[in-house]
Amino acid sequence: MRIHQTLWNAAKFRQFFDFGNREIANWFPGHMAKGLRQMKASLKNVDYHIPFSGRNPLFQESLDIKPHLLVLNKMDLADLSEKQAILKQLKREGVGNVLFADCLTQRDENIKKVVPVVTQLIESSPRFHRTENMEYCLLVIGIPNVGKSSFVNALRRMHIKKGKASKVGGEPGITKAVLSKIQVCERPLIYLLDTPGVLPPKIESLETGMKLSLCGTILDHLVGEDVIADYLLYTLNKHEQLSYVDKYELGEPCDDIQHVLKKIAVKLGKTQRVKAITGVGDITITVPNYSAAAYDFIRVFRKGELGRVMLD
Numbered sequence: 001m002r003i004h005q006t007l008w009n010a011a012k013f014r015q016f017f018d019f020g021n022r023e024i025a026n027w028f029p030g031h032m033a034k035g036l037r038q039m040k041a042s043l044k045n046v047d048y049h050i051p052f053s054g055r056n057p058l059f060q061e062s063l064d065i066k067p068h069l070l071v072l073n074k075m076d077l078a079d080l081s082e083k084q085a086i087l088k089q090l091k092r093e094g095v096g097n098v099l100f101a102d103c104l105t106q107r108d109e110n111i112k113k114v115v116p117v118v119t120q121l122i123e124s125s126p127r128f129h130r131t132e133n134m135e136y137c138l139l140v141i142g143i144p145n146v147g148k149s150s151f152v153n154a155l156r157r158m159h160i161k162k163g164k165a166s167k168v169g170g171e172p173g174i175t176k177a178v179l180s181k182i183q184v185c186e187r188p189l190i191y192l193l194d195t196p197g198v199l200p201p202k203i204e205s206l207e208t209g210m211k212l213s214l215c216g217t218i219l220d221h222l223v224g225e226d227v228i229a230d231y232l233l234y235t236l237n238k239h240e241q242l243s244y245v246d247k248y249e250l251g252e253p254c255d256d257i258q259h260v261l262k263k264i265a266v267k268l269g270k271t272q273r274v275k276a277i278t279g280v281g282d283i284t285i286t287v288p289n290y291s292a293a294a295y296d297f298i299r300v301f302r303k304g305e306l307g308r309v310m311l312d
């Protein structure tokens, strides 16, 4: 058995880190900066894979976010044995109101808790005098692709049995502006404002950057799908989450991403024909499509099909 024993080769990512931070900084002033200006938050939303890397310090600094509830979403994808450790760490950081959620399940018990928890939070806050205005209007904020729109839709589905009001997608940057009020509950009358995902303009470390990339919070092409796939393989091996071995008929765990991608490409029939120049003239040969295989490998992981992993 030959798997990664050492740290992931950060040099590969450094290239992106310098370039990508510039790209993110370019991306940031557009819809993200606009969105941030419009936000006065009451609710936060984080991907449960990355409860610490997935929190944007800008929200804390730029927004008046009290009272608020931290929602750790996509709990169906994460390793639940870490739940208590996460709660303990968040408590140490002064974050008391935390809720785990899975926005894709039709009957998530935790989603049911949102309305009572949020109303209790607001009612008990001395900053809110609610004698006249009996409706609640809350903001959902978080980094891209963590499931903010899915969260809005899940609450709406649960309490008022209505369909999607906010557009959902597998890429970051689906919601591009703060949306108008979306009703999610009748009694009490609660409206949510869905907002664009906002990343910090600078990512603090290589490791954080890779975790954010792997969870799809940064556009894949800014990092490179081959680099993300390599980090994914390293992560799976590090966590001994080896279901990819059987899935792709590898025979044994492996830390060679080229080898793994070749196997995936062949298994999925993702090959391409390219021209090769030989001594006897040009010939066309069939080679594995490494990019298509990397794309598939990452997406399968994001759907939870390679097992539950906790990145932080």
Ligand SMILES: Nc1nc2c(ncn2[C@@H]2O[C@H](COP(=O)(O)OP(=O)(O)OP(=O)(O)O)[C@@H](O)[C@H]2O)c(=O)[nH]1
Residues within 6 Å of the ligand: 073, 074, 075, 076, 077, 101, 102, 103, 104, 105, 142, 143, 144, 145, 146, 147, 148, 149, 150, 151, 167, 168, 169, 170, 171, 172, 173, 174, 175, 176, 195, 196, 197, 198, 303, 304
């Ligand atoms: N497995 C799983 N996937 C989820 C969950 N919630 C959302 N997703 C998926 O995550 C992806 C992003 O969801 P969105 O609701 O569009 O995320 P967002 O935070 O609004 O994204 P931006 O508009 O980019 O900020 C979609 O493919 C959803 O289907 C969840 O609880 N579990």
